[in-house]
């Protein structure tokens with residue numbers, strides 16, 4: 001296995017349609033542009049390639065850039081057979097855990 005340390009928003013070291021799967025955990029909350037990052041995910045995935053993710057995101061009334069609607073960004077970017085699971089926890093001791101999502105999709 002090769003390891004590349006890089007930028008989710010500019011994965012120029014990775015060819016188009018070359019990855020079987022992309023997996024990330026809590027990164028859309030921190031990138032400069034979630035739209036750019038998701039476009040790169042789509043670009044590097046092979047058709048039918050899998051995406052697995054988890055994120056903490058916008059909590060109604062609540063506040064790591066947790067003001068982002070990462071679930072909407074993921075829904076909009078065109079994955080097929082997308083499943084997003086949500087956990088909402090009122091008054092969680094850690095605000096980072098108030099709205100958590102995880103899911104799976106396929107590149108069309």
Ligand SMILES: C[S@@+](CC[C@H](N)C(=O)[O-])C[C@H]1O[C@@H](n2cnc3c(N)ncnc32)[C@H](O)[C@@H]1O
Nearest residue numbers: 006007008009024025026027029030031032064
């Ligand atoms: C909330 S932390 C999550 C860290 C780890 N993935 C986890 O789940 O514990 C967000 C991470 O996103 C990374 N990050 C921010 N912008 C990035 C980018 N453009 N490309 C790749 N990683 C980025 C940060 O360095 C940081 O490690």
